[in-house]
Amino acid sequence: METTQQQAGQPATAERRRRELLEAADRVVLRDGPKASMNAIAAEAGITKPILYRHFGDKAGLYQALAVRHTDALLESLRAALDAPAERRRRVENTLDTYLAAIEARPQVYRFLMHPAEDSHAAERGFDVGLHSAPLLRRLGEELAKVIAERVDLGPGGDELARVWGHGIVGMMHAAGDWWLGERPCARAALVSGLTDLLWGRLGTAGNLAGGPGF
Amino acid sequence: METTQQQAGQPATAERRRRELLEAADRVVLRDGPKASMNAIAAEAGITKPILYRHFGDKAGLYQALAVRHTDALLESLRAALDAPAERRRRVENTLDTYLAAIEARPQVYRFLMHPAEDSHAAERGFDVGLHSAPLLRRLGEELAKVIAERVDLGPGGDELARVWGHGIVGMMHAAGDWWLGERPCARAALVSGLTDLLWGRLGTAGNLAGGPGF
DNA sequence: CAGCACACGTTACTAGCGGTAACTTCGACC
DNA sequence: GGTCGAAGTTACCGCTAGTAACGTGTGCTG
Numbered sequence: 001m002e003t004t005q006q007q008a009g010q011p012a013t014a015e016r017r018r019r020e021l022l023e024a025a026d027r028v029v030l031r032d033g034p035k036a037s038m039n040a041i042a043a044e045a046g047i048t049k050p051i052l053y054r055h056f057g058d059k060a061g062l063y064q065a066l067a068v069r070h071t072d073a074l075l076e077s078l079r080a081a082l083d084a085p086a087e088r089r090r091r092v093e094n095t096l097d098t099y100l101a102a103i104e105a106r107p108q109v110y111r112f113l114m115h116p117a118e119d120s121h122a123a124e125r126g127f128d129v130g131l132h133s134a135p136l137l138r139r140l141g142e143e144l145a146k147v148i149a150e151r152v153d154l155g156p157g158g159d160e161l162a163r164v165w166g167h168g169i170v171g172m173m174h175a176a177g178d179w180w181l182g183e184r185p186c187a188r189a190a191l192v193s194g195l196t197d198l199l200w201g202r203l204g205t206a207g208n209l210a211g212g213p214g215f
Numbered sequence: 216m217e218t219t220q221q222q223a224g225q226p227a228t229a230e231r232r233r234r235e236l237l238e239a240a241d242r243v244v245l246r247d248g249p250k251a252s253m254n255a256i257a258a259e260a261g262i263t264k265p266i267l268y269r270h271f272g273d274k275a276g277l278y279q280a281l282a283v284r285h286t287d288a289l290l291e292s293l294r295a296a297l298d299a300p301a302e303r304r305r306r307v308e309n310t311l312d313t314y315l316a317a318i319e320a321r322p323q324v325y326r327f328l329m330h331p332a333e334d335s336h337a338a339e340r341g342f343d344v345g346l347h348s349a350p351l352l353r354r355l356g357e358e359l360a361k362v363i364a365e366r367v368d369l370g371p372g373g374d375e376l377a378r379v380w381g382h383g384i385v386g387m388m389h390a391a392g393d394w395w396l397g398e399r400p401c402a403r404a405a406l407v408s409g410l411t412d413l414l415w416g417r418l419g420t421a422g423n424l425a426g427g428p429g430f
Numbered sequence: 431c432a433g434c435a436c437a438c439g440t441t442a443c444t445a446g447c448g449g450t451a452a453c454t455t456c457g458a459c460c
Numbered sequence: 461g462g463t464c465g466a467a468g469t470t471a472c473c474g475c476t477a478g479t480a481a482c483g484t485g486t487g488c489t490g
Contacts, residue, residue: 089419141390147430148418151423151424151429151430152418152421152423153421153422153424153425160401160409163400164391164401164405164406164409164410164413165409165413165418167391167394167395168387168388168390168413169387171386171387171388171391172384173386174390175352175356175382175383175385175387175389176382178352178382179353179356179378180379180382186375190379191379194375194376194380194383197376198379198384198414199413199418199419200419201414201415201419201420202416203307203363203367204415204416206367206368207368208367208368209366209367209368214366215303215306215362215366
């Protein structure tokens with residue numbers, strides 16, 4: 001670690017450096033989960049903390065930059081599934097499956113995205129409830145809402161309803177996926193078809209169980 | 216803060232003290248949100264940190280004790296809504312509305328329940344993804360699954376499907392509620408009926424929007 | 431070439447966190 | 461009276477996020 005470490009050089013180093021740092025941070029987060037500390041990230045990048053702070057402001061900034069990258073990637077694949085030519089139910093199934101495959105393949109990333117530190121001295125006096133939930137969820141909800149609103153005929157007030165549905169469906173997908181990832185109670189395909197059945201109203205049409213109190 | 220502060224006394228002080236501490240912690244969490252520190256809680260209770268640790272082991276222990284209390288209370292009211300005599304759709308609407316009313320009335324508590332510190336040196340080596348989600352969500356999901364499984368006829372494999380639905384529905388409720396609480400885009404009743412429509416399969420039956428790419 | 435400016439990097443620090451060790455003090459019981 | 465144990469304290473550890481102050485190399489400009 002002598003002072004003669006960087007060969008310096010290119011003037012466009014700024015953006016480059018930023019991406020290098022992000023990739024180092026990525027590695028650490030992938031390895032250590034959400035407990036990744038700024039010190040650890042700096043060490044992985046071969047530098048020290050203040051540089052991180054110069055580039056990203058604070059931890060929330062770094063995390064957000066990381067989250068945006070991953071969220072973008074996930075969103076892109078989800079949009080592809082949502083846009084593929086198929087009947088509506090098939091599209092929904094494919095989208096759910098894409099999401100589940102993603103969180104299954106890289107659970108650490110998923111976990112990180114859902115738990116953005118949350119500290120961030122926001123919440124100062126007046127605790128703005130609401131924005132506590134992971135940005136990923138909000139973004140996915142809004143994106144899905146947009147797709148629904150522009151493609152499905154929901155009558156008057158449809159935009160508002162589409163947003164309700166967007167956030168609701170995303171939440172369903174998230175919670176079920178989280179539970180499934182933890183307990184692995186069934187195959188991915190079974191989860192997908194179960195959720196799609198739910199969305200297709202099977203709860204409303206299924207009969208009461210004989211002998212029970214009814215529902 | 217002289218040493219002659221507590222009048223001591225009763226031998227059954229242990230349980231009493233524990234409840235006093237929990238109530239103090241409750242007050243602090245209600246005031247400071249999830250950033251409530253052990254120091255602050257101890258101060259509010261009029262004592263110092265080590266006592267808290269003697270009673271609850273660590274922060275996670277205290278938080279869990281707090282969470283159990285609130286979760287129990289919420290669960291009870293939800294169960295009441297779920298058991299009230301009415302047709303199925305009405306029960307679902309009432310349950311959703313009960314949940315939303317609860318988080319609307321005490322958003323700080325809600326926020327605390329959804330963010331159980333998460334630190335807890337679990338996640339050691341092997342980051343057990345999955346259990347990161349708030350215990351409240353898991354518990355609600357399992358409870359709902361139980362209700363569904365014992366009342367609705369879902370055919371073979373129904374128990375597994377019920378769990379999928381339980382967690383899915385709870386997730387939907389949570390995410391939509393979180394979003395709604397943050398943006399307040401509509402009245403509570405509108406959100407409830409929108410979500411119920413979703414659960415009753417309106418997404419499957421709604422027509423495509425004329426002129427769009429179809430969905 | 432001198433010198434200025436600036437980005438890049440460092441060491442060394444603060445304030446606060448969760449958690450603990452060691453000591454004191456009080457009340458009960460034999 | 462003397463001892464035992466719970467309740468409570470102060471003072472600390474190791475860690476975190478974040479910052480201030482101090483080099484050091486490079487390119488531009490007089």
